[in-house]
Amino acid sequence: MIPVRGFEDQTVAVLGMGRSGLATARALEAGGTHVVVWDDTPQTRERAEAEGFACRDLRDPTAFEDVACLVVSPGIPHLYPQPNAAVAAALEAGVPVDNDIGLFxxxxxxxxxxxxxxxxxxxxxxxxxxxxxxxxxxxxxxxxxxxxxxxxxxxxxxxxxxxxxxxxxxxxxxxxxxxxxxxxxxxxxxxxxxxxxxxxxxxxxxxxxxxxxxxxxxxxxxxxxxxxxxxxxxxxxxxxxxxxxxxxxxxxxxxxxxxxxxxxxxxxxxxxxxxxxxxxxxxxxxxxxxxxxxxxxxxxxxxxxxxxxxxxxxxxxxxxxxxxxSFEGLPHRSQLVGERGGVRFVNDSKATNVDAALQALRAFPRIRWVCGGLMKDGGLAGLHPALDHVAKAYVIGREPEVFARDLPGTEAVLCGDMATAVAQAAAEAEPGDVVLLAPAAASFDQYDNFEARGADFIAQVRAVLG
Missing domain, CATH: 3.40.1190.10 (Mur-like, catalytic domain)
Structure with a gap:
């Protein structure tokens, strides 16, 4: 732990009690700071209280009278599209706003x-x-x-x-x-x-x-x-x-x-x-x-x-x-999951936007492409230059037909779920093909995060490979 310096015997508020928020609260306390915390989710507040941290509703305009600084977790907006209510209250009170990287x-x-x-x-x-x-x-x-x-x-x-x-x-x-x-x-x-x-x-x-x-x-x-x-x-x-x-x-x-x-x-x-x-x-x-x-x-x-x-x-x-x-790659980023009969299975679940998926498609000459999910603004036009690498697309997500309509000239099958997509892609793949998960979309329509989506792909590939 890196004890936070500069706030000894002062009160610092921490907004957001996820992984970084909890680590920040502990580091502030280790540096001799009095810490108060808040999270909009009751279960998360309970976890922070179980560690001994005092919760204070930072949305209250009077909550910052004794606060030297507000430390905000990364996912919480502080300016656009609009500030979180607690951040707005801190700014109104003239309290400086920072994050764990600044404290580091x-x-x-x-x-x-x-x-x-x-x-x-x-x-x-x-x-x-x-x-x-x-x-x-x-x-x-x-x-x-x-x-x-x-x-x-x-x-x-x-x-x-x-x-x-x-x-x-x-x-x-x-x-x-x-x-x-x-x-x-x-x-x-x-x-x-x-x-x-x-x-x-x-x-x-x-x-x-x-x-x-x-x-x-x-x-x-x-x-x-x-x-x-x-x-x-x-x-x-x-x-x-x-x-x-x-x-x-x-x-x-x-x-x-x-x-x-x-x-x-x-x-x-x-x-x-x-x-x-x-x-x-x-x-x-x-x-x-x-x-x-x-x-x-x-x-x-x-x-x-x-x-x-x-x-x-x-x-x-x-x-x-x-x-x-000797570098083996990171999970969910061009991760080689397995190989059989000259067919490789690659997990690039982190390719959540069009540009990342474009680079993944360009990496292999002939692809059985597992794709789809919660589409981002702008559509899929940026992928079109690499669609000649795609032998066939196997589209997952709650609305696979919307995704498939934006893949002109590419044969696509609406699979909906990962198990169907992987099984069909593996059955149709030929030696030299790569069965690639590169969704070009967010995961939140079916999964909590891209890691969960990648883990499902890995599990389905292993089921196919036996």
Whole structure:
């Protein structure tokens, strides 16, 4: 646990008693803070009270008279589409609003660091797609190289729930836009921006607000090194804003599918090879094509982002390559579940938006595609360029016919449930095919979350494979 500093003998309110909220309350208490909590769900409040935390209805305008700060869990809106009632009450009372990431950065360094030979370092990873895999890759390679590392934030443990890092230790934080937009302190040593595609637009009042939330990690965080994906215009803009000139190697530009040129620090993947250039010359190359844990161009982009961050931490190219080759992938993200008769079964349940599903479809030449669910705004037009990879679609969800209508020229069967879709896809698959779950939709019409959907896919595949 990272005890929160700066609020000793003061009262801090915590809104939202999920995983991060409970960890935040414990860390505040460990730092000598008086903690009051609130959650709109009665059962969650009861769980917090069972741990000894005092509940206070923070929707009451008078609830903040003695409160120094309100700490808000990531899923709770504080501005758009409209503030939660408790946040609105805090703002009306003039109480500062923060989150666990802001508390983490203000509390991480301690007097013990004065005795370290090498100060601990923090790598923060954000972006629309690939940030979980990139974060996990950095953590995996560091551990494979014998370095102390902890993975936290939007993946793994809550940021305040980790152990204080030791001499030379590294903390890797995956940060969503919900976390970067509100944190009052953002000071990573290395910051990574993977890419930007439309998502969470209601929460950020449009694409500009979404990009601004991501950009805070770099503009306000002032990292020593910034690893920036420049495949989209937003990344190219941000790299230009951060660099003093083309040769400024504080910015590491990353791309997938095209060659980067110039005198700066560049990492790109092209035709399955990762290449590093620095000061106008090539310094490293890695063949990614046979690394099973990193299939497809989108994972090659993740590998480039991780490579850039690891090089910024001082690891050598061969050391990084060794770690990449032992990476098995994350659950629900291009996860190989099984194989039979030349047919592979891949779980990419995390592909909840069109862009993530597009990258998954492009990763394999011939696909039996399990798809569908709660469609997001904008439809499926963004998937059309990759539909030639789809031999047949097996559509799940409560309204599969609506999903199927937006797949022109693609043979689709309305399965409704996962068991039917997997059984039929497996029965019809031929050697060389990939039975791929990449829903391109949210899971909430049938499942609690994408993990539950992926777990159902895995269970049905195992039933088919025996």
């Amino acid at each position: 950065f203000r509390s991480l360094a301690t007097d013990d660091w004065d005795g370290f030979d090498r100060a601990p370092r923090v790598v923060a990873v954000t972006g629309s797609n690939g940030k979980s895999t990139t974060s996990a890759l950095i953590d995996h390679v560091l551990r494979a190289a014998g370095r102390e590392c902890q993975l936290a934030g939007n993946i793994g443990r809550g940021a305040l729930d980790i152990d204080p890092p030791g001499d030379g230790g590294v903390v890797v934080l995956e940060l969503s836009s919900y976390q970067t937009e509100l944190a009052r302190a953002l000071t990573p040593d290395v910051a990574v921006f993977t890419n930007l595609t439309p998502d969470h637009l209601d929460r950020h009042a449009g694409m500009g607000g979404y990009f601004a939330a991501k950009r805070r990690l770099f503009a306000e965080g002032g990292p020593d090194r910034a690893v920036i994906g420049v495949d989209e215009i937003e990344g190219r803009y941000m790299a230009g804003q951060l660099a003093e000139g083309r040769a400024d190697d504080r910015v590491i530009r990353v791309a997938s599918g095209c060659k980067l040129t110039g005198p700066g620090w560049l990492v790109y993947a092209r035709k399955g090879f990762l290449t590093e250039w620095r000061k106008g010359r090539q310094v490293a190359s890695i063949d990614l094509r046979d690394i099973k844990g990193l299939p497809g161009a989108h994972n090659h982009q993740n590998a480039c982002s991780a490579f850039g961050a690891l090089r910024a931490l001082g690891l050598g190219p061969r050391e990084i390559e060794t770690g990449l080759r």
